[in-house]
Amino acid sequence: MSMIIVDNLSKIYPVAVKEPGIKGTITHFFKRTYREIKAVQNVSFTIEPGEIVGFLGPNGAGKTTTLKMLTGLVHPSCGRVRVAGYVPFRRQPQFLQTMSLVMGQKQQLLWDLPALDSLRINAAVYNIPESVFQQRLGELSEMLTLQEKLKQPVRKLSLGERMKAELLAALLHHPQVLFLDEPTLGLDVNAQAAVREFLKEYNQRYQATILLTSHYMADITALCKRVMLIHHGNLMYDGSLDGLLERFAPCREVKIELAYPVSENQLVSYGEIVSIDGKEIRLVVPQEKLRNAIARIIAELDIIDLSINEPPIEEIIGRLFQTGVVA
Numbered sequence: 001m002s003m004i005i006v007d008n009l010s011k012i013y014p015v016a017v018k019e020p021g022i023k024g025t026i027t028h029f030f031k032r033t034y035r036e037i038k039a040v041q042n043v044s045f046t047i048e049p050g051e052i053v054g055f056l057g058p059n060g061a062g063k064t065t066t067l068k069m070l071t072g073l074v075h076p077s078c079g080r081v082r083v084a085g086y087v088p089f090r091r092q093p094q095f096l097q098t099m100s101l102v103m104g105q106k107q108q109l110l111w112d113l114p115a116l117d118s119l120r121i122n123a124a125v126y127n128i129p130e131s132v133f134q135q136r137l138g139e140l141s142e143m144l145t146l147q148e149k150l151k152q153p154v155r156k157l158s159l160g161e162r163m164k165a166e167l168l169a170a171l172l173h174h175p176q177v178l179f180l181d182e183p184t185l186g187l188d189v190n191a192q193a194a195v196r197e198f199l200k201e202y203n204q205r206y207q208a209t210i211l212l213t214s215h216y217m218a219d220i221t222a223l224c225k226r227v228m229l230i231h232h233g234n235l236m237y238d239g240s241l242d243g244l245l246e247r248f249a250p251c252r253e254v255k256i257e258l259a260y261p262v263s264e265n266q267l268v269s270y271g272e273i274v275s276i277d278g279k280e281i282r283l284v285v286p287q288e289k290l291r292n293a294i295a296r297i298i299a300e301l302d303i304i305d306l307s308i309n310e311p312p313i314e315e316i317i318g319r320l321f322q323t324g325v326v327a
């Protein structure tokens with residue numbers, strides 16, 4: 001049975017509208033008008049046990065709202081959700097034991113206390129016996145290389161260490177399903193890589209199902225074979241990461257190293273210029289024009305080196321969201 005089932009899920013937020021100024025305030029006090037924000041619209045998908053799925057979309061696309069509905073924090077306006085067989089909004093204790101939500105911009109650890117104290121509170125909340133607590137603590141803190149840090153106040157931890165401690169707290173009850181909303185937000189490259197490695201290992205060791213949002217494409221490419229793309233609340237793509245690149249990147253990046261510089265005007269005739277760094281040029285060329293463009297570049301320019309690559313996924317997604325052409 002699928003671990004997550006989402007069927008025609010929608011969320012509409014009613015938002016009170018207030019005109020500026022005193023008149024607006026008085027009118028708002030006596031007669032409120034509302035407008036609707038369609039944050040999520042008729043979204044359907046299923047996720048199998050043990051899968052890691054990347055949930056992509058620009059700001060305001062509806063990712064967090066979807067995660068909130070999957071974890072029972074927000075009631076859907078319509079549609080059906082099941083996570084590990086439970087209806088999230090009922091927030092049954094067994095359901096809460098089954099899943100965890102980690103939000104990069106929110107913390108559950110108490111700021112002035114050592115992380116260990118917050119972990120003990122979590123152990124009590126989740127009814128974890130002392131021996132199991134000690135065993136999990138040892139295992140997770142070793143995986144996260146956090147052993148030395150758990151006894152110092154959370155406010156004295158680095159951002160990366162804090163995020164790792166947050167993950168430890170979220171996983172102490174060994175959830176089967178993990179919802180991660182920007183888990184590497186604001187972390188430096190090394191800390192991001194450490195969190196990614198940990199998630200990969202956790203997934204493999206416990207066959208945990210993970211749904212992850214991130215604006216860092218390195219997280220997605222390192223962890224997710226499957227991605228879902230949401231835009232204006234609509235699910236625009238659900239499939240392999242490679243399929244996403246094929247569908248939305250019908251172009252290639254051509255890198256050229258020239259023996260001598262040439263004018264921008266000349267380069268534009270081969271493709272769209274991404275960057276010019278002295279004699280090193282990066283162009284994006286539509287796939288159907290690639291053969292012709294390469295033949296012309298070789299014939300017309302004095303080149304030292306040339307390579308053809310898929311454009312970086314960040315650029316593809318960035319363009320997609322900038323242009324809004326995702327259908």
Ligand SMILES: Nc1ncnc2c1ncn2[C@@H]1O[C@H](COP(=O)(O)OP(=O)(O)OP(=O)(O)O)[C@@H](O)[C@H]1O
Nearest residue numbers: 013015037039057058059060061062063064065066
């Ligand atoms: N509590 C709320 N009340 C009203 N509107 C909301 C509420 N929460 C979110 N929205 C709106 O719903 C839409 C989707 O927001 P959501 O937070 O789900 O997007 P997101 O994809 O997670 O964005 P981001 O990447 O910026 O976190 C946005 O237009 C947002 O302004």
